[in-house]
Amino acid sequence: MQTSQKAAPLAPLVVFFGILAVSTAALFIRNAQQEAPSLVIAAYRLTLASLILLPFTAKKALADFRSLSAAQRREVLLSGVFLSVHFAAWIVSLEMTSVISSVVLVTTTPLWVALLSPLVLKEKINTGVWLGLALALSGGFLVALSQVCRWEGGGIVCTGMGSMVEGSALLGNLLALSGAWMAAGYLLVGRRARPMLSLGSYTCLVYTTAAVFLLFFVWLSGSRMVGYPPQTLGWFVLLALVPQLLGHSSLNWTLRFLPASFVSLALLGEPVGATLLAMIFLNEVPLLGEIAGGMMILAGIYLASRTRKAAHTA
Numbered sequence: 001m002q003t004s005q006k007a008a009p010l011a012p013l014v015v016f017f018g019i020l021a022v023s024t025a026a027l028f029i030r031n032a033q034q035e036a037p038s039l040v041i042a043a044y045r046l047t048l049a050s051l052i053l054l055p056f057t058a059k060k061a062l063a064d065f066r067s068l069s070a071a072q073r074r075e076v077l078l079s080g081v082f083l084s085v086h087f088a089a090w091i092v093s094l095e096m097t098s099v100i101s102s103v104v105l106v107t108t109t110p111l112w113v114a115l116l117s118p119l120v121l122k123e124k125i126n127t128g129v130w131l132g133l134a135l136a137l138s139g140g141f142l143v144a145l146s147q148v149c150r151w152e153g154g155g156i157v158c159t160g161m162g163s164m165v166e167g168s169a170l171l172g173n174l175l176a177l178s179g180a181w182m183a184a185g186y187l188l189v190g191r192r193a194r195p196m197l198s199l200g201s202y203t204c205l206v207y208t209t210a211a212v213f214l215l216f217f218v219w220l221s222g223s224r225m226v227g228y229p230p231q232t233l234g235w236f237v238l239l240a241l242v243p244q245l246l247g248h249s250s251l252n253w254t255l256r257f258l259p260a261s262f263v264s265l266a267l268l269g270e271p272v273g274a275t276l277l278a279m280i281f282l283n284e285v286p287l288l289g290e291i292a293g294g295m296m297i298l299a300g301i302y303l304a305s306r307t308r309k310a311a312h313t314a
Helices: 002-022 025-032 039-067 070-096 099-107 109-120 128-144 161-163 166-196 199-221 230-254 259-283 286-314
Strands: 149-151 155-158
Touching: 002 230, 002 259, 025 039, 025 230, 025 259, 039 070, 039 199, 039 230, 070 099, 070 166, 070 199, 099 166, 109 128, 109 166, 109 259, 128 286, 166 199, 166 259, 199 230, 230 259
Parallel strands: none
Antiparallel strands: 149 155
16 A cells, blocks of 8 residues: 555656657557558557567466456456557548548547546546646647648638548548547546556556457458568567557556546647657658647646646645
């Protein structure tokens, strides 16, 4: 118990580290997509992460899993199912719809978590967190819109918005929204299941469950899992190591101490981190709207964090 109390103050810092690690995913995925289908990329990400964990955690994870009640076992497995469908839906959506559509829809995850937390977890969402959520979500929409809107002739002109509901884009948008729902489910169920297990046991069970389902999805799609060039395999490995093992595992650790609504809100910092990495490695200079939106996201996360801290110290 003392260890948990000492570790709790570190949770916000670990969230920040987790967001930095998760932010690398877009960079790695973009490079991997030059040779591999998105569903295969998702499967490799979770499969490699699971294989790395298994030698160190499998024995204890299996023993811990057996010690759980039937209901608790279902929650742990359900968390893995949610994670697998989240990755499958979101990454595939990027092949069918525009980045703007996918970003706008996937960044609604904190909204669904905030709406469902009082019902599922009995976690009260205070006014400051709602304000932070609204500010961060608005920043996310501004970042996305800045990619297709520009100032022209004394007014704002947006191009490409009509494609959001045309042809396969409609299915892509539905997949992106489904990805947001699955991510919300992953965080909500994870908030309930995570305290039952050690971090090693929880991540081993959840990642392995997600990997099994993603491999099944790849099999259904008829895609191949072998024959990719060494460079593409390298991107697969980086995806497993950095955003998955370092990023998601860090966030899973914080679910022991922080409300799911706060952790999901912090995830809105991922586009900011991804933008900074794109500047460094892809020479992509952010637009003014992206900079302003990023500042709004960070301000929203800060507001929610300060409000939560004040509530706990009052």
